[in-house]
Amino acid sequence: MNRIYFDHISANPIHPKVKEVLVDFIKSDCFGNPLSQHSVGDEATEALERAREKTARLIGAKPDEIVFTSGGTESNNLAIKGVAFAKAKRGKHIISSSIEHQSVARTLRVLMKMGYQVTAVPVDKDGLVNPKDVEKAIRDDTILITIMHANNEIGTIEPIADIGKIARERKIPFHTDAVVSCGNIPVNVEELGVDLLSMAANQFYGPSGVGALYIKDGTEIVPILDGGTQENGKRAGTQNLIGIVGMGEAAELALIEMDERMKYLNRLKKALIERISTIEDVYINGNPELTIPGLVSFSVAYVEGESMTIMLDEKGIAVSVRSACASGSLRASHVLIAIGRDYATAQGTLIFSFGIENTIEQIDEAFETLKKTIDFLRSMSPLYKKK
Secondary structure, eight states: OOOEEOBTTTOOOOOHHHHHHHHHHHHTTOOOOTTOSSHHHHHHHHHHHHHHHHHHHHHTOOGGGEEEESSHHHHHHHHHHHHHHHTTTTOOEEEEETTOOHHHHHHHHHHHHTTOEEEEEOBOTTSOBOHHHHHHHOOTTEEEEEOOSBOTTTOBBOOHHHHHHHHHHTTOOEEEEOTTTBTTBOOOHHHHTOSEEEEEGGGGTSOSSOEEEEEOTTOOOOOSSOSOOTGGGTSOSOOOHHHHHHHHHHHHHHHHHHHHHHHHHHHHHHHHHHHHTTSTTEEEESOSSSBOTTEEEEEETTSOHHHHHHHHHHTTEEOBSSOGGGTTOOSOOHHHHHTTOOHHHHTTEEEEEOOTTOOHHHHHHHHHHHHHHHHHHHHTOSSOOOO
16 A cells, blocks of 8 residues: 655654755764764864754754754753743743644643743734734733744744844844744745744654754843753753754755755645635635635534544544644644634644655545545534535
8 A cells, every 4th residue: 555644743754864964974973962072072063063053044043052952842941941940030921822733732831830921922823923912912010922833733934033123122032943944935034033042853854852942142041950050051952963964964064055955845735725725514614815825724514523534534534633742632723713713623633744654546536435425424423514
């Protein structure tokens, strides 16, 4: 059976050129610790800093503003907890949105148990945050604003630059979770006006288990890991040098190939939307214009998403029902509820996310299988009446 992989939002394959660089690096026998004060350590340091420069260029940052982490979750935790602890004497109020990734939402819940207060601003039916709502939520004791750049379930791109202007005028640290967007659409920290930005290598064809946090010079932050002085004292622990080298190469390739990738993935996206729009009682989620390439979220009335996923997988087609970090939960997605989907329709949601190796032919094959799957499941639904 030929497998069709349409779940790139959960994990991407490693880019072939990144694989080559990783194999060559492993063969080079560069295994030293960058903190070691000898020539073997110096070689490791050179590889580390080259990757840091490449990663910084991807987002228009300075190399010394990049802190390598184990991925998006750690980057989000470091940004939010690090600023919250650093600013605790000034205040304990944080502004976020109602559609954040679990690594942000759960971090905020932990802080609430420690006495912090969180205001979650709403979104509209397309998942967009209104910057005016953020401005209204600001209090004298507000110490951090954290709003994601692009949503991982519906793909909507938030007006981060507008929110960034508000944050800078009020001198409030501003963090954005850009894990989904970074490497997939243009991201420039100065244009966005952010002080902290989270990213993960596996979202732009780098290895899993490595990410980075951009921390603007002068931003107060407390490390959340105790230990050594790695990453300019902001993230203790020996660096994952192999992963970081892979991330640097993936970042460089993302800059080179971004325009081509975006055009191609948008073609695939348009093709799928045109096809599924022919099925009755199917609703596209997310903003029709302000959305990342290659991701389509849609809700199918009278059918459960889990059942569709299982049946599609049996035919060799891999898709998802929600964020991989929230999989296993029987509850409807908080993102879909926030944009106004009712619980029943939200439970019938699928996410198709494409990669550069996917084709129009694969979309045609997946659509035909999807259509048959929906017809079969609806035939067993006591609620569905064919029009």
